[in-house]
Amino acid sequence: MKKEREQENTNKKSKLKIIPLGGLEQIGMNITAFEYEDSIIVVDCGISFPDDDMLGIDLVIPDITYLRDNIDKVKGFFITHGHEDHIGAIPYVLKEINVPIYATKLTIGIIDHKLKEHDMLKKVKRKVVKYGQHINLGCFRVEFIKTNHSIQDAAALAIYSPAGIVVHTGDFKVDYTPVFGDAIDLQRFGEIGKKGVLALLCDSTNAERKGFTMSEKTVGKTLDKIFDDHKNQRIIIATFASNVDRVQQIINSANKYGRKVAIEGRSMVNIISIASELGYLSLPDNILIEADQLRNYPDEQTVIITTGSQGESMAALSRMASGMHRKVSIKPNDTIVFSSSPIPGNEKSVTGVINELMRKGAEVIFQDVHVSGHACQEDIKLIYSLVNPKYAIPVHGEYKHLVAQAKIAEELGMDKDHIKILSSGDVLEIDEDGAEVTGHVHVGNVFVDGLGVGDVGNIVLRDRQHLAEDGIIIVVMTLESGSGQVLAGPDIVSRGFVYVRNSESLMDEAKTVLDNTMEYCMEHNITDWGKIKTEVKDALGDFVWKETKRRPMIMPIIMEV
Amino acid sequence: MKKEREQENTNKKSKLKIIPLGGLEQIGMNITAFEYEDSIIVVDCGISFPDDDMLGIDLVIPDITYLRDNIDKVKGFFITHGHEDHIGAIPYVLKEINVPIYATKLTIGIIDHKLKEHDMLKKVKRKVVKYGQHINLGCFRVEFIKTNHSIQDAAALAIYSPAGIVVHTGDFKVDYTPVFGDAIDLQRFGEIGKKGVLALLCDSTNAERKGFTMSEKTVGKTLDKIFDDHKNQRIIIATFASNVDRVQQIINSANKYGRKVAIEGRSMVNIISIASELGYLSLPDNILIEADQLRNYPDEQTVIITTGSQGESMAALSRMASGMHRKVSIKPNDTIVFSSSPIPGNEKSVTGVINELMRKGAEVIFQDVHVSGHACQEDIKLIYSLVNPKYAIPVHGEYKHLVAQAKIAEELGMDKDHIKILSSGDVLEIDEDGAEVTGHVHVGNVFVDGLGVGDVGNIVLRDRQHLAEDGIIIVVMTLESGSGQVLAGPDIVSRGFVYVRNSESLMDEAKTVLDNTMEYCMEHNITDWGKIKTEVKDALGDFVWKETKRRPMIMPIIMEV
Known part of the structure; x- marks a missing residue:
């Protein structure tokens, strides 16, 4: 039965896979793969900034395991504009997946500066693309369409695939009177819409806001x-x-x-x-x-x-x-x-x-000297009406923003089944006959801390959170090799726990607790270091909690001479 | 000359001192002392919640050194309403300064609950006060005036002192149609205003917001x-x-x-x-x-x-x-x-x-199912117009809120010199002849962490921030007593720094750095533990910074046998 179905699939025309690798749980870290048979193109390659609980982290880049696993298929990156949440991860990702980058002139200018800082300018191919220009890459053809945003040279992408046309707005607003250059190319959105668009991936940032976004x-x-x-x-x-x-x-x-x-x-x-x-x-x-x-x-x-x-x-x-x-x-x-x-x-x-x-x-x-760079509800309706997509895939937002855009699409009369709220990692298989999530690929956050990429993970973060909350108490002792007799210590040192000069009696009592614990270990012939450490942690932890209602990290260190 | 002036002062009628001990740098931790000769009364006794950089802190209470130093003068606490930023510090402060608390019925009910939790119900005197009632205490007479707020039974206070009448609004709004009880007693504000009010301390929370606050x-x-x-x-x-x-x-x-x-x-x-x-x-x-x-x-x-x-x-x-x-x-x-x-x-x-x-x-x-409990600009104007104070002292706000209220007072025609923006700790000496800041008393934040009050200070917090940022590396070694020979170690343990299993070579190299450092110390007869620790910190710190661009806390611990 399984074989039969596979056979059937081979005979059928393939579907387009749309795989967001980030950007759907937050405003940030935008990166989406479009896959058709043996071709993958990637739209944007951004970072996000660390949350409050990501202590010490400088920035967060997407986990690109999926691209790494399919590296032969990946043909290139298309970048919609030069904001960090769309370009920031390029130096990290392109180190592993070195394919050309396509973007408009200013966007490439900003990317170049970034690559230079990472000493990668000579290693990575960049191609400046003009609005209206089409790039053929693998099974795909990609057209850049003029939009407006809070940075110049922003582009929407029309992605022509054998399964149909997908329009990705990038981040955009509708500005009839931009400060520099042309207004968004609404005519082209309409023209492509007339051809028949399979899916629209549209910016959700301001989908909760009524009305229109004001001109810059x-x-x-x-x-x-x-x-x-x-x-x-x-x-x-x-x-x-x-x-x-x-x-x-x-x-x-x-x-x-x-x-x-x-x-x-x-x-x-x-x-x-x-x-x-x-x-x-x-x-x-x-x-x-x-x-x-x-x-x-x-x-x-x-x-x-x-x-x-x-x-x-x-x-x-x-x-x-x-x-x-x-x-x-x-x-x-x-x-x-x-x-x-x-x-x-x-x-x-x-x-x-x-x-x-x-x-x-x-x-x-500090009020009213700013306008947003993102489309509000009426602007989103305009784009939907011009593009008239078969499927709507809200992107660029937290869940509540995606839901807000989904509601707009519904209001415009779209079938609920044709509105797809995805999570990062979802594999949406789509063609004229349907669209459904058929799988999930590995995605996630990779933390950048100083020069380290990925060497700080959840365990390290949990330790940092623990240390931040109540500090650390270190217990050191030297045991005699063989006999296991205590030769020195146990001594206590703490950092970030209490101001020791005001808490001398507490520390003295803690020392007594430790001495008693070691005596207990000796009496009961507990010589295994792991067991001694557990005894120390438990006894000291209980004492400290009882006295202070705090749970500092307790770290016993044993040396042997 | 100095003596002469002092003589002159003694002959003159004393001035009223208004000393905010908190609440003027933030919305929170409200507590203000009113002092006339040998009498001090205190209005409110609140906590604030910790800022993001106050790691592990549960709550923040005011430093009451000034009250402690003048404990014989302190006659009682007057509490305007039952919010944490006005009552939260009572169990901590009243442990040291046990004087009666005066407040309305619900406020006392909430305070009672709090005192019970701290097992202090029997130790502290509480007096329920009705609106319109006057309390005589030392040189002061205090009248409770009905207001509206986001908690019931809120009161403004008219403080009658030999130097004049001061009106403290507490937190308030003007609600003509409250859900429970009466509207704010605007008539009484007017009546007292007619008598002549020396100073108005008015809530600044919403002083940046135009218009009126809507009814609950x-x-x-x-x-x-x-x-x-x-x-x-x-x-x-x-x-x-x-x-x-x-x-x-x-x-x-x-x-x-x-x-x-x-x-x-x-x-x-x-x-x-x-x-x-x-x-x-x-x-x-x-x-x-x-x-x-x-x-x-x-x-x-x-x-x-x-x-x-x-x-x-x-x-x-x-x-x-x-x-x-x-x-x-x-x-x-x-x-x-x-x-x-x-x-x-x-x-x-x-x-x-x-x-x-x-x-x-x-x-x-999540939108539009709430109204504020604080007066907006037009409400503030109303109170100023009724009370018509000689001096304006904006309270309950960050600096920008105080400035916003000061602007309102100016708009109403008040002399700029009669509007006093104070900082916590300022001693404002005031009477009919003038008002000026004549000194500054010690104020500050006392951190409560678990059962500890004040045992976590800035040093501990700085350590926690350091630990949170890049973790800790502990270097332990055992030296031989007398010779100073290394018997065991130096060993390295880290927490919150890197995920060690992925960074083995880094840790191996660090170990080599330490071995070299100890060799250097031996060769150069560096035996002073302080100096050895400094060498270790410097060498390891430099190495780690070069390799990772991180600065973990480095903590050398030496034992001796």
């Missing part, structure tokens, strides 16, 4: 008003480094009001230099100055554009707020503008920085 | 609509345990739609039992059932009221969401309502719980 240009007007209202103050504006259009508008306002502009923050400096080199940023002559030169101009003739809009403790703005910045000190005559909104999870740090700035006497403007 | 009753209407729209589902509603009016309204809706109510979460059960005993909650006959009994009723005839609206990992709702709750499992037929909004810092945990609930197929309603 509206921020320019707000900025002009702020410049107009603060003619006698120095202005410091924090925003996302990668939002070149935002930076352009700040520069435009600065130019209009006769101010010089200094750029602070490494990532901001990098992106601005890439964008202006590639022609995505137009800088009036001599408008940029170094932070060192600020002192040569009166406050009211300067603007500082800076990183740190998310309250990141090491970013330029936080260092200014805490008085740790080498070149810029906050003064009562400063007006500080947060041209951003806090990413969920960052609210408290942002507020902390705002409070610090205000304490230094500065005026802080 | 509006939530009842929303709840009714939800019950009406979900007649076939089980309904689970998460809200703040202490918001008895909210619970009352849920019970009202349940009663109207013929549902039984089960209560989940220890704090919720406690408050409901206190409130109904004292007559603040009216329960229709037989409406409450135990969670065990839920199975005896069809889903559509039950409601569960639960804790966990802030995504707290151990609260009932989170345990339901993660399938860890013993009595309630989430089902696709559940409608879960968050009758709350996330407290800043909790956004991500709340979203995490929402996603988990949705994944189990439940419908989740």
Whole structure:
């Protein structure tokens, strides 16, 4: 019976497999494989930032076991835009799977910078693609379609496969009046929709929000008003480094009001230099100055554009707020503008920085100087109506965002069975006759900590959490080889447990508990180190819990001479 | 000259000192001392919850060194309402400063419960005060004035001192149509204002928000609509345990739609039992059932009221969401309502719980089923206009909230010099002739961790942060007494650093580094243990940083036999 079915399958046309390897449990770590017979192409290759409980972790990259296991099939990576959650894992993943990367000009520019930092520029092939251009790779043809987003040169992808056309929006918004370049190519979405689209993978980030997303240009007007209202103050504006259009508008306002502009923050400096080199940023002559030169101009003739809009403790703005910045000190005559909104999870740090700035006497403007880069509900409806897909696969979001988009698709009259909410690792097999999840591949988080990739796993994290919670008590002793007699110790050292100088009696009693435990071991001929350690852990653990209601990590170490 | 001035001061009438001992850098840990000559009264005695970097800390109480140093002056505590940030530190502080507590009936009921848990009920005097009642204590007379808040029986205080009248609003909102009891006693605020008020200490929590705060009753209407729209589902509603009016309204809706109510979460059960005993909650006959009994009723005839609206990992709702709750499992037929909004810092945990609930197929309603308990800008203007104080002292907020209230006071025409933004510890000396900060007393955070109060300080916290970031490497060795020869070790053990099984070569190399270091010490006759430890720390630290870009805590331990 099984054989028969297999036979039948071979005769039939193959199905397209859509396999998200990340990005469906969170906003971050986007990477999706499209597989048809012996071809795999991958869309995006992003990181995510660590959760609060991922102690000490710098960033998180996707587990790409599936691609590694099918390395011969993998033909290339298509990158929709240059944000970290879409490109950040490239240096790590391409070390293992070295295939060409296809993206638009600015996106490649940003990827190049990243590869250079990892000394991989010569090893990886990158191809700049223009909107409207088609790339043939294995069984696939991929077309880049112009969209708008909070970074320039964002693209949606039309993926032509033998099983049908799939449209992947990437991250997008509908901006009829973008600051730079063209509006989203709605006509092309419509044209492809007319051909008949098998599936739409659409950005869910703002699927819970009603209405339309405002044009980036509206921020320019707000900025002009702020410049107009603060003619006698120095202005410091924090925003996302990668939002070149935002930076352009700040520069435009600065130019209009006769101010010089200094750029602070490494990532901001990098992106601005890439964008202006590639022609995505137009800088009036001599408008940029170094932070060192600020002192040569009166406050009211300067603007500082800076990183740190998310309250990141090491970013330029936080260092200014805490008085740790080498070149810029906050003064009562400063007006500080947060041209951003806090990413969920960052609210408290942002507020902390705002409070610090205000304490230094500065005026802080932190509301309504930002618009989102993602489509809201009415924009999502527009794309669905143009593309008119047979199947809807909400992507780029937490579960609640995916559900919100699914509801929109349903409202538009789509059959519930044709709306597929996937989990990372799901294998969706799809063609004109149907779409269903037929399997699950291994996916997960790989932690990057310093230079280490994957050497910190759940055990190490659990230890860090344990250490963070109640610290550690180390018990050392030296035993005599053979007799097992205690020659030195047991001694106690603790870190992160209690302030020992105030807790001497507690530590003395703990020492007594240990002495008694060792006496007990000797009396009962317990000489096995493992058993001794267990006795020590149990006795000391019970004592400490009774006395303090804490459970520090207890670590007995035995030496032998 | 100095003596002369002192002489002059003695002849003059004394000034009132207002000394906030907490609550001015955050929303939390409210406690303010009012001192006139040899009398001190204290308003509120709250805790705050630990920040993310206060690892392992359970709660934070104020440092009351100033009260301890002036213990003979302290006459009593006046508590404005029963929230943790106003009462939570009572069991800790009253252990040291045992004076009577004055508060309204429900507030005392909640304090009693707390004192019972700490086995202090017999040791501390509590006095129930009615609205309008005046308490004479030392040089002070204190009157309780009815207000509205997200907990019943909230009071503002009029503090009559020889230097003038000070009005402290406590936490308040203006609710013309409260669910239980009377609206805020605006007439009395006006009456006292007419007498002439020296200073107003007013709640700043919502001073950034425009308009008026909605009445609690509006939530009842929303709840009714939800019950009406979900007649076939089980309904689970998460809200703040202490918001008895909210619970009352849920019970009202349940009663109207013929549902039984089960209560989940220890704090919720406690408050409901206190409130109904004292007559603040009216329960229709037989409406409450135990969670065990839920199975005896069809889903559509039950409601569960639960804790966990802030995504707290151990609260009932989170345990339901993660399938860890013993009595309630989430089902696709559940409608879960968050009758709350996330407290800043909790956004991500709340979203995490929402996603988990949705994944189990439940419908989740998390917007617009809540109103704030704090006055917005127009309400604040109303109170200022009624009280018409000579001096404004914004309280209960982060710096940005205090600044927002200061702006409101300015808008109302108050002289900028008469608006005092204080920091915790500031001593404001005030009377009809002026108000200025004349000194600063010791204030700070005391950390409570398990049974320990104050035994975890900044050093322990820094160690925990260090351990959390990169773990610990312990180096042990046994030296021969006298000769200093290495008899055993150096051995390495690590926790929270790397997953050792994947990093064997790294650990082997580290061992070599240590062997070389010890050889170096022997060769150079370095026998001082402190110096040996420094050599070990430096050599191993450098090696580990070079190889991994991490800085684990390195802890050499030497034993001697």
